[in-house]
Amino acid sequence: IDESEVLTPADEAFHIDKFAFRIPFVCGARDLGEALRRVGEGAAMIRTKGEAGSGNIVEAVRHMRAVLGGIRRLTTLPPEELMTEAKNLGAPIELVRWVAKAGKLPVPNFSAGGIATPADAALMMQLGAEAVFVGSGIFKSSDPARRAKAIVQATTHFKDPVVLARVSEELGEAMPGIETSKLAEKDLLQTRGW
Numbered sequence: 662i663d664e665s666e667v668l669t670p671a672d673e674a675f676h677i678d679k680f681a682f683r684i685p686f687v688c689g690a691r692d693l694g695e696a697l698r699r700v701g702e703g704a705a706m707i708r709t710k711g712e713a714g715s716g717n718i719v720e721a722v723r724h725m726r727a728v729l730g731g732i733r734r735l736t737t738l739p740p741e742e743l744m745t746e747a748k749n750l751g752a753p754i755e756l757v758r759w760v761a762k763a764g765k766l767p768v769p770n771f772s773a774g775g776i777a778t779p780a781d782a783a784l785m786m787q788l789g790a791e792a793v794f795v796g797s798g799i800f801k802s803s804d805p806a807r808r809a810k811a812i813v814q815a816t817t818h819f820k821d822p823v824v825l826a827r828v829s830e831e832l833g834e835a836m837p838g839i840e841t842s843k844l845a846e847k848d849l850l851q852t853r854g855w
Contacts, residue, residue, distance in 0.1 A: 664688045664704070679703025687771070691724045693731025697752035697760070700768055707766060709790070711774020714797045716835065718781045721774045725788045728770065735761040777802070779815030779829045786819035803833035 664677055664686050676699070679686040685705030690696035696707045709728055711721030731750075738746060738761060747757040759767055772790035776782055777798030785793050795812055802808045811828040818824035 662686050664699075676702050679705075689773070690728060692727040693735070693760075694750035694752055696728050696766060696770070697750060697756045700766065701753040701756055704768060706769045706771060708771040708773040708794055711772065711776070713774045715775045716777040716798060716801070718775045718777070718784065721772050721776060721781075721785060722788065724774075725772055725785060725790060728766075729789045732760055732764060732766070736764045776812070777835050779811045779825060779832075782812045783815045783819040783825050786816055792816065798835070802835050808832050808835075 662682070662684055664679070676688075677686070679688075680703040682703075686703065687706040687708055688699035688702075688704040689710040690699055690707050691710050699707060707728075709721060709724035711718070711724060735743070735746065735757065740758075740761075743757050743761055744754055747754040750757065756767065769791045770789070771792045771794055772785040772788075773794035773796075775798070776785060776793050776795045781798070782793045782795065793812070793816055795809075799805045799809045799812065811832055814828040815825055818828075
């Protein structure tokens with residue numbers, strides 16, 4: 662289940678108690694604090710938010726770098742500083758300690774929001790995503806089936822420039838991109854939720 666902030670949240674005060682379900686939840690995050698809070702609530706997967714429906718990869722890159730940069734920072738802190746960092750992140754101390762030791766999230770970290778081309782998918786994988794979510798980037802293109810296959814290939818072979826070049830040819834028109842920096846705060850989907 663995607664506890665999606667893209668739709669208007671039904672409950673502005675609380676997230677769903679995901680531990681009460683046997684089915685896994687995926688939740689969005691823009692930084693390490695959001696990711697760890699969602700995991701603390703029972704999320705089985707995290708997806709960095711990006712800006713859904715924009716066809717603009719910049720926010721997805723920004724959010725992935727924020728999550729992974731936060732993880733790298735935790736790994737450098739001495740144990741006596743982790744409690745303060747947990748407070749600053751608003752995250753459970755047990756998760757902060759786990760991430761500081763393991764150097765990664767305790768659940769898979771996917772990327773979403775703005776992925777519209779094979780190059781976008783490959784970039785997110787190269788930055789450290791374990792997989793990608795793509796919706797509008799496929800279905801708002803001129804040839805959704807071909808683009809979907811190309812993005813799957815790019816995700817699988819993200820380190821192979823020959824494959825990336827081949828699958829990026831003759832895909833038709835990508836979805837029209839939106840310049841997210843020109844959107845009003847109220848129009849940004851990534852800021853929905855908390």
